[in-house]
Amino acid sequence: MLELLPFPFTWVLLGLCAVLLYLYLVWPYSAFKDVGIPGPKPVPLFGNYLSYGKSVGQFDRECYKKFNKVYGIFEGRQPIMMVGDLELVRDITVRETNNFTNRRVLEGQGEIIAKGLTMLKDEEWRRFRSAISPAFSSVKLKQMALVMEKYADNFVDNLDESAKQDAMFNMKELAGAYTMDVIAGTAFGVDVDSLHDPNNPFITNAKKRFDINLFNPFMIILFLFPQLGKVLLHFGVTLFPTEVIDFFNAAVDNVINMRGGNEDDAKRVDFLQLLIKAHNEELDRGVSHELVKHGVSKKAIKRESVLFWLGGYETTSNVISCTAYNLALHQEVQDRVIKEVDAVIEKRGKLDYEALMEMPFLEMCVNETLRMFPASQRLERVCNKDTEIKGLHIPAGTVVNIPAYAIHHDEEIWPEPDKFKPERFSKEEKEARDPYAFLPFGSGPRNCVGMRLAQLELRFALAKALQKFRLVPCDRTVVPIRIKNTLSNQIEDGVWLKVEART
Structure with a gap:
């Protein structure tokens, strides 16, 4: 039979392989076309990943505007439904949250990251969230403020040294040291x-943990060949340096061991102690989470502690740095903040937790910075069952991304979006605007659990600094600020400023 073919069988096999390879490369790219969702044209194998070269935020802004807020893109062969319509955002993150509880887990990040709070699923996530939420109540934050104030004073002492020497300094470095001290002191009781x-x-x-961008070779592998990430993980190769995770693992071990049977430690109300109190030994023995409805395992305590320590460092220091940068470049705005800080201190006699709650214009400046530079440029959810919202059919298993950066720079919602205008967050403007147009810490039950701590921490640093100094640009100040090509808003090359002692 094969002898009847007009060409060798080898060529038939090669042709068949070529057809199968072609189908493998292009088959997923009809996913959105079949349901009438527009989007940029993907490149075989890469999808739209190469377009991230212009930065994820810029790419999202262009697509958001061109395709009317709802569109489909591809990261490699993975379809991603991008949803920027604010009513859909509300429904996905709040009203239909039970259908969109989880996030996508990328293989190859290592166990600490892949099984952390942000990646936990369903009941396991709810269990952990309920265990740690009490750490961020108003009562607990007031107690943490006493510790925070000490580190804010140290932060100001560093500024004082720079002022005396008339020296330029990298605010990102200084803010990073401050946030590391705060997270260690308030969450773990360590100085x-x-x-x-x-x-x-x-x-x-x-720093090593966050020294990465979307075109890091390992990152490309995770997005384009996710199964290969699992293979590399099997051989001990992960996206994040193992020595970093090992260092913070050891640090958490030391703190836990120090708290052995000390009665004073048992009375603590910090993040770590709440996890220790929630410890359930049944989970250590491998009993299913479905059978044990309360508590957390010892392994989970260590994992979440490492992630919280690392997460508390980067995000908040970025916001402090970017807010300081905005104030340095807008002296008239800084004058208003200084006037507010002075008035509140004169009224109360000191700068404490209650005083910070009476500084609405400082809060407006921080919020405007978070609008321009949200902690995460996208919010991700995975649809767990077929869902229909406003005529949009979202099949089970669909990865849904909300382009927070693009929404924050929508000219119809935020006129002149690239300009720093704190007045956007006045009481009147906030009441007139859709609340889902501002998503700096996410939305709904899966928003950032530590956002209140972060806001208090950065207000302390800024208010204490402006009580004594004026922030000014210097020869090394880069305008506009440069952001690394990541899914968060990490600053490229630091934020160089100077301070002048107030007279």
Whole structure:
């Protein structure tokens, strides 16, 4: 039979392989076309990933505007439904949250990241969230403020040294040391004193964790060949340096061991102690989470502690740095903040938790910075069952992304979106605007659990600084600020400023 073919059988096999390869490369790219959802044209194998070269935020802004807020893109062969319509955002993150509880897990990140709170699913996530939420109540935050104030004073002491020497300094470095000290002190009861030691191992290791961008070879593998990430993980190769995770694992072990049977430690109300109190030994023995409805395992305590320590470092220091940058470039705005800080201190006699709650214009400046530079440029959910919202059919298993950065720069919602205008967050403007147009810490039950701590922490640093100094640009100030090509808003090359003592 084969002898009847007009060409060798080898060529038939090659042709068949070529057809199968072609189908493998292009088959997923009809996913959105079949249901009438528009989007940019994908490239075989890469999808739209190469378009991230212009930055994810810029790519999202262009697509959001061109395709009327709802569109489909591809990361490699993975379809991603992008949803920027605010009514859909509300329904996905709040009203239909039970259908959109989880996030996508990328293989190859390592167990600590892949099984952290942000990646936990369904009941396991709810269990953990309920265990740690009490750490961020108003009562607990007031108690943490006493510790935070100490580190804010150290932050100001560093500024004082720069002022005396008339020296330029990198606000990102200084803010990073401050946030590391705060997270160590408030969440773990440890004094690492990074502000007095720029080469502190906590800082050097945390920096390594965030020294990555979307075109890192390993990152490309995770997005384009996710199964290969699992293979590399089997051989101990992960996206994030293992020495960083090992360092913070050891640090958490030390703190837990120090708290052995000490009665005073048992009375603590910080993040770690709440997890220790929630410890359930049944989970350590491998009993199913479905059978044990309460508590967390010892392994989970360590995992979440490492992630919280690392997560508390980067995001907040970015916001402090970007807000300081905005105030330095807009002296008239800084004048208003200084006037507010002075008035509240004169009224109360000190700068404490209650005083910070009476500074609405400072809050407006922070919120406007978060609008321009949201902690995450996208919010992700995975649809767990077929869902219909406003005529949009979302099949089970669909990865849904909300382009927060694009929404925050929508000219119809935020006129002149690239300009720093704190007045956008006045009481009147906030009441007139859709609340889902501002998503700096996410939305709904899966928003950032530590956002209140972060807001208090950065207000303390800024208010304490402006009580004594004026922030000004210097020769090394880069305008506009440069952001690394990541899904978050990490600053490229730091934020260089100077301070002048107030007269």
